[in-house]
Amino acid sequence: MMKPILVSRRSEADAGSARIVMLVLVSFLLGVAVTVFWFHHAANKAETAASETVSQPPAPAQEQVGVPAPPAAPAPVSPAANPQPTDPAIIEEVKKAVPNFASISLQDGEQILRACALKQFADTTAETDDEIKRAQQQLQDARNSGSAVDQQAAMKHVQDTQAGAAEKLKQIAANLQAQLAALKSMKNQQ
Secondary structure, eight states: OOOOOOOOHHHHHHHHHHHHHHHHHHHHHHHHHHHHHHHHHHHHHHHHHHHHHHHOOOOGGGGSTTSOOOOOOOOOOOTTTSOOOOOHHHHHHHHHHSTTTTTSOHHHHHHHHHHHHHHHHHHHHHHHHHHHHHHHHHHHHHHHHTOHHHHHHHHHHHHHHHHHHHHHHHHHHHHHHHHHHHHHHHHHTO
């Protein structure tokens, strides 16, 4: 007859800690995914709105005799008339990522920049996941040692690592927005 396996309190605590760590990691990754989706959706929405306002034909009812035509849309302002300062480093990044920007469409250039940013997101996420796992392992080791001071220091390290990872992802998203604006500016100057 087999003896029942007894689960010690220690292994239950370890399993609970592992669940908490996994919950934090999954929450972080979901946050990253939502952020990527949000930036992608916002950029597509802005592109759609801009293309609709530019390409709307006049309504046929306005062409009837006696009906005044709406005022003409303002002509696009030339970049020379309204210069927008663009960081030269951002322009160089755009030229490096899209070396043939003069011969491709704005949409294709934006797609290339987004693909580069998505690769940076993936690389950064993989890198920061490893850092977070190491920090969480240090936290687990501190919990196992029983030292409250070590546990607090390890928890702070986990939080700082997660905050650093989030900041890196925000920087990538901000850099993408700056690159997209620079590409549009460069295409308008052609």
